[in-house]
Amino acid sequence: MKKFLVMLTIAATLFTFGCGGKKCVFNSQPTPAIYEATFVESSNSGEVMVKASGIGCSIEQATEEAKKTAVWFVLEGGDKPILKNQNEKLKAAGLEAQMYANTAKYIRWTSDIKSKSQDGGKTKLTYIFKVDAAMLTQELAAAEIIATEDDLGEQLGLPTISVFADKGGDAAKIAVTVLQEYLQDNSYEVYKQAQNEQVNSLVSKLSALEGGETDPQHDLALSLGTDIYAKVSMLSQNGSVGTKATVTIEVYETASGKMLGSTTGYSAERRADHNALVQEAVNDASMKVLSQIKKEWMEMSKKGKPFKVTVLASSANGSAVDEAVYGSLKALSQRPIKRQAGGKSTFSYIVYLKDVSNAYELFQAVKKSYNGPGTLEKVSDSGSFLVFKAAGDGEIELTIE
């Protein structure tokens, strides 16, 4: 009897596990079951196209999961998600769960199914979704989850930028216009070079004084007084069925002339008007440029904004003025001061300062702590370029030595 009972138990167990079949278990968590997603394109300023997959026990479940994955990608996935650090992700956990539970609110368009497969007994689907990134951002900002951006924006404002054509003739000029429009659309202050505008004489003389090969665009940016300047070059190549335009954009810090980034953008190979190709290539590069500028600008808020300071003095007391101004700047900056070429009466410095938003504020701070000969008088301040003189005995003249 005992043996019979044992056998019966074994048989029942085998039946339960052997014939019961594999039951599909649906993801009951608010977060997506899988995290397979790829960025496709930004459809417009507030919407993002994402290719995302979801897995479930039915078509409906897998579709809903794919939507969750798309929302997750915009929030946390990709190279630069809206939630950038662990702290923000932790703070957003509750709100994210609500977002995943209500994906319809953020998804503007759903494609046909792009892929379907059975993986481990579950249905896996892939779609392309248009996700309202602006709404997600707005809600996270309203919940003060991404507040750090707020502070940065208020502290620094956005940099002023000038854009110049470098190589590529007329196409490069069109590219400059497109890039300027793009930057303006993104709330940057763009300083445009007026037609036939020349580098002002002070800047020319200073450049000559500093020696070496001068960059005319750098001098123009200094003349315009922008924080950052960009040089645009264009190249067109004929392919098998059309023309492809390539744009290279180099971005520099105006004060120091340091390169902040270099980006290349491409148009598709198209049979189209050349201007349209230029526009497409610049559009492609613009986003990358914007990303670089933003990154560097944020970095500056931490390490200090660069200023180019030029001091004019008489040759009689030049060295004393240099010493005193250097001392004042040293007191203001926590980072080393870079001395550029100087003579007996003209001195230039690159200085990185935190909590100083423009050249005029810098002049006031230097003037306040200055203890050298004569009194300081501002000659010019524009953007991050400051020129002042130490007025006293002796004639001050910018001389190239």
Next chain:
Amino acid sequence: MKKFLVLVVSMLFALSLFAVSDPSLLQSDETQKTYRRKAVMGLGSIGFTRNSVDVPMTFCHIDTSKKAPSACIPWAVKINYPIGSGEKHKAAETFYDWTITNRYDKIVLNENEATITTRGQRQSVKTAGKIPVFSSGTADLETYAGNVENYLNSDARSYFGALLDSALEARYSELPEKEQETFMVTKAKELGMSAEFIKPLLDSAFVFAAHVSHIGTSGKVTSVTTKIKEVRITTFSVDINVGVDVTFLIYRYNPETKRFERYKTIQATSGLVSNTTPSLPVLPTRELVTSLFNDALQTAIKGASINASNELKKDENFALYAPVKGADGSKLEINMGVVEDIRVDHPFTIYEKVDGRMKKKGTARARNIANNCKDDTKTTTLQRITGKAETADLIEETPWSGLYFNLGLANNAAILSSKVGMFAAPGFHLGTSVDLGYASNSRALSEFYFDAFLSFDVKIEDDDIDNHISIGGGIGLSKRFYTGSGGFFFGLGGLISYNGDIQSDWQYLALTPHIQFGFTPSAKFDFIIKGGWNLGVTVVENEDTSYDQHTFNHGLYLSLDFNFQIPVIGGMARLYSKPSKACEIKK
């Protein structure tokens, strides 16, 4: 203000992500691939090896008053039939009707303009001079292929390229998958189409050419002498058998080199097509026999064209693929229809990717074909026959002729009034079975099968040790109803058959209503069990003795049939209606 800044800065961050545009991301993967239209040009004429055909003839004489087999002797002369230009033109029309169907954008080079007809538009390019017309001439295959290549790469290519260019936008706008909502498509509208889209469109241009490389023929003159009331009457009839082999040459336009390159060569064959004159008291005239020959030749060309068209569907470039749009029980919807030249009852295979590999999941057949000429959202309804299917499974067209070779084992019993007891009549039959729905492309005839067969059986009498070897033949019609997902069907049908024993003791004509129970594991094979009852219509026992229907009561009919799909359709080609021209744009 604070909130505004938050938004501005945050948006800049969010957007700075979105720099890369890769059009390939928009495309579906292999699990969702959809047929893309190809542009195809036919050359207007097809090549023939010869301008005439010699038909070897046989003469047979049958004397019905003598119980002797017919005697046949070969004739010393061969009859020569010319293949006129009219017949060649007709053959070309038939070939291109069957091979360049609605699923392709059609390119035609006219005298002073080149035209391409896409799904919904017609584009023309006016040419400065006269476009040379391709002349097939009479040549062997190699010479013909050389002529075609020479024509395509000298006379036609400039017009061809210009035409493809001019039609790019129209063809692009008709692509099945282009994600209208995407920024990339908006860009295509604003900036012009990118190489990503242009290349596949230019790469998908083909030229079809055909060469009739072999025409097999034979002929038979039969004279039959019958004695009626002491009067001997002789009649004559002529049979002509024709079979053709067609070499189907496919060229692809290479937009890089702007040259045409041989893409594929398909050997198509018609099978045997027979044609017979009525029995006449005199020998049929030459005109009548020529007309008989021409009809057989054109039917053979049609058969070979249908075969070529099906062979073409084995190539991934020309076969239909589509994801299932919706599934409800055994009913499936796909976004294709008349435009893709789907015929009623056309079989499809259902696939799904399982753990990384595409696996066959089931089969289905087209039932209600959508007229999607103008509205591409209209869907064709398929009936799932075997397996499972759900939304987004992939379906693939199965090349199919709709014609089966039939082999059956049967008991074909009958009771004759002069006999007692019931015949047991084991035997077998051979024949063909054609899906009339597919052949005629008619929804009303969906799953109606027309059978033609020859039977051989041994009639065993209950009380007679003499068994009778019986031969016969007949035709039948049946309708199938598929049910469930196992490929099972039941059917209702009827046969009309003639049976006679070889000693000519008796003959009878029977009607056999029957029911069927069958199994279709794939479009290539059927297994059917038939059960029915033979009802005698006319019975003749010995000569001149007839019995009315009361004397021939009934007999059990049981059959076990195996159907094997055959790609070569022979004379059955006559039953096939042309591909739909519902979407043809009138000039």
